[in-house]
Amino acid sequence: MYPSRLFRTLEAAAVSLFFVQAARVLFSVLFGVIYDTIFSATVAFSTLGFIMLCLIAAFLTSLVTPRRRPRFWLFATAVVAALARVFLTLNQPPVRLWSSLLVVAAAGGYFAALLRWRPRIFPTALLLAFAADQFLRTAGDTYDVSLRAGWLPVQVVLGLLIGWVAWLAFLHNQAEPREEEGIGVMGGLAVGALLFLETSLLGLPNALARWSRVDYTVVAPLLMGVTLLPHMPGLHLPRGGGARLGQLGGLPYLLIALLGLVIGAGGGGASSVLGLLVTQFLVLMALPDTIAPRRSDRTGIALAVGFLLFLVLNFALAFAFTYPYTIPAFRGMGLYVFVVAAAIACLSILRPVHLAQVPKLESSWHWLSAALVVLVTVFLAWPPSLDLQETGPVCVATYNMHYGYNTVWQLSLEEQARTIEESGADIVTLQEVDAGRITSYGVDNALWLARRLGMQEVYGPALEGLSGIALLTRFPIAETDTQLLVSHLEQTAIVHARVMVGIRPLDAYGVWLGLEPQERERQLNHALSIIGDATPAVLGGDFNATPDSPTYARIQAAGFDDPFVVGGFDPSLTSPAIGPAERIDFVWARGLEVQDARVLGSLASDHRLVVTELILP
Incomplete structure (x- = not known):
């Protein structure tokens, strides 16, 4: 690879990575803004409307990128993206909102100039960005290490380095002619769909692990290897005339990609993760086919249409999670959104074969480099x-973790981990737990907390396999189980772990109950039927019901004790965390002696943590 192309590829890969990170940050911050507008009314609708207009404008900058002087625009937009990316590291929602919009806007202009001047670099840059994003997130146990406070000096240095590389690319590309290829509207749509798939499912090893129910430790390196495969020289999808599968054109690959998604959603273990990895491989292999001989310059329109599709798909998926409060018809529609996206991402392989000369690593060391990254x-x-802990007493806590956010929508996972440490809890039931949503930075909350605290985790998926409840424990686990509860509104679940306290079993259950009284009654009756007469047992959760409610009385009637009442402790309020007004978070105990019960004052979530100390009689 010539130095000029190397500099440009490095620059393009960095801008692509910044774009992927900024898009994730943008949707995470926007989630908080929309929530505060609709549910807490602390943000005016006019403010939300202005932000949405800025959001759309940021994704449409390709329409106004000048056709002349592409080298200058590549340099200028790369520098702006690199500088704005520095501010994403600051865990302040307003700063992240506007800096992510600036990164997205600059990257859109950069991509338009790149696809007009050096289109063959674009697929390679995007593929490298996907791999780098996976690497950074794996390094942080699904929490992108480059978004942590300690990363700021590193990001400043990287920003300066990318600026220097952009300057070298500007100087070394003066004599190179413009490439006679580009991207059309179909290619733009494919790019938008691919970006959605990578940031919402296929590029997240934790999301694939949750969908397939295969251990994250296994999935992460497998996904990295599959993501790197399209970089390998000479690797392409065979197409053309004939009767064999590899010679039927692009349609078989599209169908296989869709089938892989469907199989992956089934949670069938090895077969599911294989299906998802095959889909990942095929949609990435289709990316170079978005570059085709140029008939006319539709680059700006193509990118704008693709980015608008990216927005539409993200909002459609959001409706699949928030259907009770938005569009009820979207219940259970997440898989269909992904299938549509995969079909669009593979559209380019249906066209007549055009093998763009996409630059790849030199054959003398590409396999070694890929193997090293996977290792x-x-x-x-x-x-x-x-x-682990082998014996009692048993400290049991419940914590509504608000998807890893505090009340003002700062990502506060580290503070939440310290709150759990301060409580001394050996068993923690968690509610509002995300496992890979773009609206919560793609983090697997339960996995991250478990690794941070040295605990085991049991995850109970409730919504689209990527949002639900969880249970953490330090005691050895004998068996686990999760089940969906009858839910007419927001789907919820119950999570169970039988742990061994010494030689004695203890059944621990966690739940989140709905917001409406009739819904809570249905869900609680179902949960209690699952629990049965298990004794000794603890039941923790956010019950969305106060001590004077039928829900509270029903749990007491099932033989569970409120440790605050039994032990004579002050029943402090738990929600909201700032200025709590009600007590809706409980740890219930059956067949156990109460030693202590308290509510911690931590503001790391929008609820307060409740912890009880219990003894097996």
């Missing part, structure tokens, strides 16, 4: 040692 990923994904 490092194995190391990064390897779980830390567990800090």
